[in-house]
Amino acid sequence: MRIGILALQGAFEKHAEMARSLGHETILVRRKDDFESIDGLVLPGGESTVQLKLIVRFELEWSLMRFAVAGHPILATCAGLILAARTVTQPEQRSLGFVDVRVARNAWGRQIDSFEAMSDEGHPLVFIRAPRILEVGEKVDVLGRFRGEPVLIRQGNVTCATFHPELTNDPYVYRLAFRKSQANAVAQPKNDTHAPHA
Amino acid sequence: MKKATSTTKLGLAEMLKGGVIMDVVNAEQAKIAEDAGACAVMALERVPAQIRAEGGVARASDPAMIVSIQKAVSIPVMAKCRIGHFAEARILEALGVDFIDESEVLTVADDEFHIEKASFKVPFVCGCRDLGEALRRIAEGASLLRTKGEAGTGDVVEAVKHLRKLRTQIRRVSVMEVDELVAEGKNLGAPFELLLKVKETGKLPVPNFAAGGIATPADAALCMALGAEALFVGSGIFLSDDAPKRARAIVTAATYWQDADKLAEVSTALGQPMKSVQAASLLTHERFAERGR
Numbered sequence: 001m002r003i004g005i006l007a008l009q010g011a012f013e014k015h016a017e018m019a020r021s022l023g024h025e026t027i028l029v030r031r032k033d034d035f036e037s038i039d040g041l042v043l044p045g046g047e048s049t050v051q052l053k054l055i056v057r058f059e060l061e062w063s064l065m066r067f068a069v070a071g072h073p074i075l076a077t078c079a080g081l082i083l084a085a086r087t088v089t090q091p092e093q094r095s096l097g098f099v100d101v102r103v104a105r106n107a108w109g110r111q112i113d114s115f116e117a118m119s120d121e122g123h124p125l126v127f128i129r130a131p132r133i134l135e136v137g138e139k140v141d142v143l144g145r146f147r148g149e150p151v152l153i154r155q156g157n158v159t160c161a162t163f164h165p166e167l168t169n170d171p172y173v174y175r176l177a178f179r180k181s182q183a184n185a186v187a188q189p190k191n192d193t194h195a196p197h198a
Numbered sequence: 199m200k201k202a203t204s205t206t207k208l209g210l211a212e213m214l215k216g217g218v219i220m221d222v223v224n225a226e227q228a229k230i231a232e233d234a235g236a237c238a239v240m241a242l243e244r245v246p247a248q249i250r251a252e253g254g255v256a257r258a259s260d261p262a263m264i265v266s267i268q269k270a271v272s273i274p275v276m277a278k279c280r281i282g283h284f285a286e287a288r289i290l291e292a293l294g295v296d297f298i299d300e301s302e303v304l305t306v307a308d309d310e311f312h313i314e315k316a317s318f319k320v321p322f323v324c325g326c327r328d329l330g331e332a333l334r335r336i337a338e339g340a341s342l343l344r345t346k347g348e349a350g351t352g353d354v355v356e357a358v359k360h361l362r363k364l365r366t367q368i369r370r371v372s373v374m375e376v377d378e379l380v381a382e383g384k385n386l387g388a389p390f391e392l393l394l395k396v397k398e399t400g401k402l403p404v405p406n407f408a409a410g411g412i413a414t415p416a417d418a419a420l421c422m423a424l425g426a427e428a429l430f431v432g433s434g435i436f437l438s439d440d441a442p443k444r445a446r447a448i449v450t451a452a453t454y455w456q457d458a459d460k461l462a463e464v465s466t467a468l469g470q471p472m473k474s475v476q477a478a479s480l481l482t483h484e485r486f487a488e489r490g491r
Contacts, residue, residue: 008453009237011212013427030453046213046237047273053235054453057446079213091272105272111296112319114206117199128209129274129296167209 001178004029004038006064008054010046010079014166022171024178035063040073040178043080045128045164048105051079052094061096068098074158075177081160082131089134099155100137103162107132119152120145124170125163133162143176152176207321207341210274210296211405214238214342214428218418218449219407221245221432224263225270231435234445238274238296240430241267246303246350246486247433247472256304258286264293276323281490282308291320297342299323302489303349303432312490315339325409327360327487329367329396330386334491336403337389343402345426346487347410350433352474354411354420356487361408361424372400410487413438413471415451415464422455439469 003019005012007028016026019042027034029041041064043051055061068074076084076098087102088095106129108115114128121144133150136142144152144161151162152173165173217237222228228239243259244252258279268275274296279286281300286307290298298320300313315322316339324335325346332343345364347357367386371393374382379397383390395403408426412418413434421429429452431445438444447464454460482488 007216009216009235011209011215013215014212030457046215047217049232049273050217050235050237050449054449057235057450110294111206111210111274111321112291112294113201114209115199115201116203116205126205126209128206128213164209167205167212 001025001039002027002037003040003042003178004034005042005044006030006051006080007044008046008058008060009050010044011077011164011166012042012044012046014164015042015044015077018166018171018174022174031058032060032063035067038067038072040075041067043074043076043083044166045078045080048079048082048088049093051083055083064096068096068158071157073178074098075174076158076160077164077166077173078128078130078162081133081162084158084160086137087135098158099153099160100140101133101150101153101160102135103131103133105131117146120148123172124168125151126167127163128167130162202319204341208404210321211323211342214274214407215405216453217428218445218452219276219428219430220435220445221430222267222436225266227436227441228267228270228275230442231445232271232273234442235449236273236445237428238276239267239271240276240278240299240432241295242278242303245433245436247352247437248350249303250350250475250484250486256280258283258290258304261289261293264290264295268294278304279313280304280307282306282311282313284313287313287315287318287320287322291318295320297321297323300340301325302346302486306489312338323407325487325490326364326406328363328386329371330388331491332364332402332406333386333388333392333396336392340404342405342407344407344409344430345421347408347412348477348480349410349486350475351411351477351480352413352434352472353477354413354417356477357408357410357412357421357426358424360487361406361421361426364402364406365425368396368401371397411477412448413474414468415447415461418448418451419455419461422452428452433472437472439471444468444471 321341345360408421409430
């Protein structure tokens, strides 16, 4: 597949390395027309506030919405999950609403509280100033947990992780996110984000 | 659950890539920086240009100021300690800052040794001018490097010099035979194992950002084009005419450094940049970049 990595700010290079190591072609997505040539998209970690500002400032919101609604596979990690979530707290901020979850930003604490662990299913997890998923909607599948709480979820074509699979050597999250047969279900964005933001 | 591993420390450096880290001296500036799209702020009492103008001994900041900035913004907050001043660093760690900058911009506390950084829970960023200096800092435990530039001048020439030098030296090392590396390590004052890693990967083991003298969106784009992975901007923003506008413009330039149309757009009508000093006109003792080896 040809996977675009949203490269406004954040860990886009590590994602590109991981995707390439799995045989995907990658491009760094920064402009509207970049969306036309990709089959899948990664929303990387970084600072969600910065990424959101640049998405709005450079009028990429509509392109992101269209890409999601068209059913293309999307992998959103950490800050990417915050962008993809329906509701964001701590502090409250706007989001794209691709998946029906409520998340709290920086919910494990500051950088000194960032940590590595194993998921309940036995996969490596790296959390950097990570968010936590506080609530999941009915249409959301929980695919991975840490101490019982969801850390890897999917709704339709959008797979989201609170951790950083690109910082581990385990590609299972990529395999989950970019399966070929996955383009059926469709994300349901929030109504109020259908129109591009001025 | 393992905290403060090299993966979590390097991980935060990865998350800052493509962004701008801005020097701020109070909570109000920190808010302006966050609103403009800074991916982190550096809390310090005086920006480099003020330190340069006022002289005296520059130390780590009052914890009260750092805490007020931590309360004001949700992005990572960094703070500076003096080179070799591990007690200041322990205080910053206790405050929970997200990154410590062991910085030549403050007065040097130890003129022989840098801090042993690996034992800290907080990741460190250090300045470097060449590959030897970069690898010495990594050996001490730095998770992120930046050019030293010539902070507080508004003159980008030194940052450019350091970026180019690193690139040239990495290229040279990557085509060397392994048996040449021991001698090269001695030349550069760099540990052999790290040099070998550079040869094998063709890059530094940690990210490298640019700092020192960045005053315009074009300066930002130039540093990114020369291989910087993100930018530290100090005096360049809040000592300019229109800080919010310039801050936004430099954030845009860090993302769209390859896009000349966008750069032209955001460089337009920014007002006066900071009052600048030619780096070449400074006497040796006035150069921050000369501090620490």
